[in-house]
Amino acid sequence: MSLAPRAVLVHRTTEYEELLARHGTHGQAAFFLSSRGRAIEEVAERHHRTRRALAAVASAVPATWRQSRVERADLDRFLFGPEDVVVVVGQDGLVANVAKYLAGQPVVGIDAEPGRNRGVLVRHRPTDAARLLPAAPAARGVEELTMVEAVADDAERLLALNEIYVGSPTHQTARYRLAPPGTREAGEAQASSGVVVGTGTGATGWLLSLWAQRQPGEGLTLPRPSDPRLVWCVREAWPSPTTGTSRTTGELASGQRLHLTVETDRLVAFGDGIESDALDLTWGQTVRLGVADTALRLLS
Template sequence: MTLAPRVVLVHRRTEYAELVARHGTPGQASFFLASRGRSARDVEQRHHRHTAALAEAAAAVPLDWRRTRVERADLPRFLFEPGDVVAVVGQDGLVANVAKYLDGQPVIGVDADPGRDPGVLVRHRVDALPALLRAAAHGTGPLEERTMVEAVTDDGQRLLALNEVYVGQPGHQTARYRLGTDGGAEDGAAECGHGGGAADGGGAEEAQASSGVLVGTGTGATGWCRSAWLERGGPLALPAPDAPELAWFVREAWPSPTTGTDRVHGLLTAGRQLVLTVESEHLVAFGDGIETDALDLTWGQSVRLGVCASRLRLLG
């Protein structure tokens, strides 16, 4: 017997719901907002718009299909099925949050509050969801495959991200490490950025002290990586969201007698990896700005960062 399609509605608790949970009552939450010079009315209205969009999304699921909901905080404990259709109701960042837990399931991004967010990943209104769900379930909708980045440590820890992975100190202070790319000098030199413009021998390692390293996708090229790119003066062409390439940047590399600044940016194509070996007591690697979901790295440990074989399959 063939199971009916299952729709997973992914959402995030609203700011208003979090405030009420923290302060106990709506009145106390309103008092807290007023004491900070903010209007409880605006926050509450956004909460109601989000709640209404989530209810409408649930009603859009055909009655003979299976359905379930998962809140963002519960994603690490939720088991997605291979045939799931994932409907993300919220902001662009919520799509990035869920992407690393998927393995090819189609994703529909639904904007819960149109006009407040760019709508790059949550590009659909909730009233379009019935048709989109059927297209995703039957494989007839146009799917946009977006590149993801993965970090894999030498002891088998693995982290995926849609936008970027950051490796550095938890407090964004000075991190010490050795940085190189896998492979030989012939292909490494073409993909390495050089602060002074001189060739550095391709895959040779460089000891560095910096504020950390960013490795980002074309999707992340509109965010944190773009900021680093602009500060660097646009030294390379940032990849497109579907391009099998990653851009990497070293943040605020510090030159000293024992640390260099020759390898500060570059591109990684599929099959190429950036290799970072820790020379600090404690570094972390986290993806898409979620610092609570991080890999802990200790002295002498190495982490490899490159293009992930899995991709986000976003319904256009």
């Protein structure tokens, strides 16, 4: 007998809750904000709006389903099941935060504060939950968004929805050897601020800013979120007698891999800005970056 679906409500601590945790009381938090030219009323109202959205979604979960909640900080310790329907209540970035921990479960993005978010990934209002949730297990109306993966030679693996960064943990100069697909030699030794490999979903953020700095005439276009290809960019490559700058941007089709071999004491690879959940790479290790075989299944 199969298990009933479980609605997993993903949320994050609000700014108001963080202020109370730091300052102890509403009054002390209000004094702290006023000393910086801000009013606590706006922060508290946003908190209540978010909590109302979360309560509305929770009440819309079908009575026969199980239900669980997980805060963003606990995602790396939460065990998602194959029967889960993941309901993200918050901002677009929260969808990216949870995507790396999933294995094909359908995701419903609920915008907790309409008008404050772009709504690229949190596409629905809290009042839509009652209509969307019953259809989610059948994955009707699901859009599959391409993800990027980094796999180290010790089999450690990292997934991301927007982009993966490989570079120094202190964001200083990273030294490595880069071999794009189709190169037969060992690759080009580089010194840079790191390498970013991004998806079409990430093409409106960090990747776009790097893309704008590329050399003209390269004939590459940014992918769409569902396109099975990636774009990679080297940040601030530095030319020297021992390091080159001839390979600073390119694309990766499905099945292709960008190889990066570490030539310094330590580099890290992390996805979607979450530096606390990273691959540690030491001298001589190679990491392969490319299109992941897992996609984010987002209800459109």
